[in-house]
Amino acid sequence: MREFSQLLDALVYTRSRNAKLKLIADYLRATPDPDRGWAMAALTGTLDIRAVKAAAIRAIVEERVDPVLFAMSRDFVGDLAETAALIWPKRIDQPAELDDGSLRLGAVVERLQSLGRSEAPQAVAQMLDHLDSSGRFALLKLATGELRVGVSARLAKTALAQAFGLDVEAVEEVWHGLTPPFLPLFAWGEGHGEQPTAEDTPVFRPFMLAHGLEDARVDLADYAAEWKWDGIRVQIVGAGGQTRLYSRAGDDISGSFPEIVAAYRTSGVVDGELMVRGADQGADEHGGSAASFNALQQRLGRKTVSAKMAADYPPFVRLYDILFDGAEDVRALPWAQRRPRLERFAAALDPERFDLSQTIDAADFDALEAIRAGARDAAIEGVMLKRRDSPYIAGRRAGLWYKWKRDPxxxxxxxxxxxxxxxxxxxxxxxxxxxxxxxxxxxxxxxxxxxxxxxxxxxxxxxxxxxxxxxxxxxxxxxxxxxxxxxxxxxxxxxxxxxxxxxxxxxxxxxxxxxxxxxxxxxxxxxxxxxx
CATH class of the missing domain: 2.40.50.140 (Nucleic acid-binding proteins)
Incomplete structure (x- = not known):
């Protein structure tokens, strides 16, 4: 834990993006498997230790510290892990960090993942006894999954790519097909393993994102306009005879919307907005029939869907773009060529569950501005502007896509x-x-x-x-x-x-x-x- 805690301390007190990249890259090169893989899982938010919850941390601290003092200290510090790490009363008879390997990052994660909720808190307490305040902070952040050290998942992946001379887009491409501690990824990076592949596997690909338009104006000869709908951005992946539905964060939400998964019986990857049908089930002048986000919320996060829920809030996806047309990767094609492909692809899908986000016919930007001003529909969030020659690129790239949200x-x-x-x-x-x-x-x-x-x-x-x-x-x-x-x-x-x-x-x-x-x-x- 010592090396990982030192990394977290350094990241907390470092503001420079380049300095953070170097810190992570140096750590990954110097740290052996599987520790570095578990560190990457923690930094990217893909580490899940279900047996340790915040309430359990509070309980083990209150066994050793006056609860009133602990509550006052937490109120002052503002962070549970930091408060517990500072206030934890280390026993005099306990040695410093053990040298038997039991407190190495990989050993800690694997032990906590093997324990149930009744056993894990005491295991954490035993580990805290053998760590200094920095190590305790790292352990508690790791266990609760709330690092908050100013590192995004993209930044951590970029650091990994830089550490081993890889292309970050190539890392992103295979990331969601791998699981912690990512041994094949590091083997590839160090040159003693093949590049992992996502072929015939329904894995998530990062979304292309948009910048806010703010006060800029664009030429509609260069940009296409379409409505920005108020649901949740999703990606539907069909590969190897399987279908998966992913959220914007890359979470698999297939179980919450089985109707969408069942209706997508083809190979290919599309990007769209998940919504539920409006009460009238009919279309409006914007190509609608979508209910408000509030209606969609009735379906979000549900592990099981009752027949009544499915009937009252029927989901559908309004398609925005296409990434794979069958097995063909079309992301490098300009939007003007992907759009006709998307139209053909959408025409073959179940119309009850899939439709197409319509483009907006406007003579110029002034006309588009007037159209946008008159469209405060419950399901319309604004307007998207997409450069006609733009490929589908992960992340935000200046000048390619803009979101022009309606006035609040x-x-x-x-x-x-x-x-x-x-x-x-x-x-x-x-x-x-x-x-x-x-x-x-x-x-x-x-x-x-x-x-x-x-x-x-x-x-x-x-x-x-x-x-x-x-x-x-x-x-x-x-x-x-x-x-x-x-x-x-x-x-x-x-x-x-x-x-x-x-x-x-x-x-x-x-x-x-x-x-x-x-x-x-x-x-x-x-x-x-x-x-x-």
Whole structure:
């Protein structure tokens, strides 16, 4: 664990992207199998130790530390693993890190994965006894799967590619066909193994992503426009007689939407938006029949789907692009050539489960702007602009695809509760729950947000929270109902899970309304009138 903990410490205190790449690459070259593979799994979020949960960590700490002291310390530090690592009372009779190999990264992971929930917490406690504070922090972050060291999965893969002179796109191509600790990947990188292949295996390929358009304008002679739908981005892969449905993060969600998997009986890979049918099941002027995201949420995350759920919320995929036409990889072709292929491919699919995202016919950018302004449909999130000569490239590439989201809705809401943030904001109260008024003058929560304000405004909000706290509930502070935030959000929907009866989609803080008294904030009825 020593080398891994040193890597995490270095990454936490390093801001430079190139410096992070070098740190990871040096670690991967110097560390043997399987430790480096498990480290890559942790850095990319593919490590799953199911037997260790946050509640179990709290329980083993409270066996040795006064629970009130621990709660106060965690409230101050803002991070469970960091607090536990610092406060853990190491026994005097325990030696330093053992030299029998039991605390090497691979041995730790394999042991914890072999234990059940009743055994794993005590195993963690025994390991903590033999580690210093840095090692304890690394162990707890590893066990809970929440590293938060400023490294994305893409950055870690880029570091691996640089460490062994590989092409990062080639690494991405085979990544999802491998499992930790990725022994074939490292064998390939070191030159004593063949390049892994995903042939005849229904593996995930990274999505092509878009930059925000912001205030730019483009020439529609160079760019095609189509609607950006409000569902979840998915990839459907048919290969080797198998079909898989993947989320944007590469998670296999086939079990949650068996109807889609069953209806896709062909070889090929397509990119699209997963939604559920609207109540009328018919089309609209945008090629619709899609219900709001709120309806889709009824299906998300379900391991089993009842017949009633399947009938009430029938899923379908609106196709955006094609990556493989049968066994042929067409990602290098320009969009203008992939689009006709996608149209032919989609025509052969079950129309109940698959349709095509229509392009928008606009004479010029001004005309497109007018069309976009008039389209606040429940399932439309905005407009996509795709350069006609663009290949399908993983990640975001400047100038190829743009997303032009519809203008947000806004509401003035009163801050009710605050909680510490994560990462560099872990010392500040930067996550805020806010509410609106009922007709009877009761303030009910309508959303939670942490993004949209500057670091200086976060510090200002932190001072307000500390000075106006009226009650504490663990890490959460209730505050005096006197500060108004203008909240921007993409849409709002009915919600049975919230006392207010409404739920915002993508809320973020537009500005702090220091000029507005709390009693003049918006009413819930105002929000209800915004529901599409």
């Amino acid at each position: 809705l806004t509401a003035d809401c009163v801050v009710m509760y605050a909680q510490r943030g994560h990462g560099k904001r872990s010392s500040y109260y930067s996550d805020y729950t806010f509410g609106c008024w009922t007709e009877d003058g009761e303030l009910l929560p309508v959303g939670k947000a942490y993004s949209g304000i500057t670091d200086e405004e976060v510090r200002e909000m932190d001072r307000f929270v500390r000075a106006h706290t009226t009650a504490r509930f663990g890490p959460v502070r209730e505050v005096e109902k006197s500060l108004v935030l203008e909240i921007a959000f993409d849409s709002i929907h009915e919600s049975r899970r919230h006392k207010s009866g409404v739920a915002m989609r993508f809320p973020r803080i537009a500005r702090i309304r220091r000029d507005k008294p709390a009693h003049e904030a918006d009413r819930i009825e105002t929000l209800r009138r915004m529901i599409a």
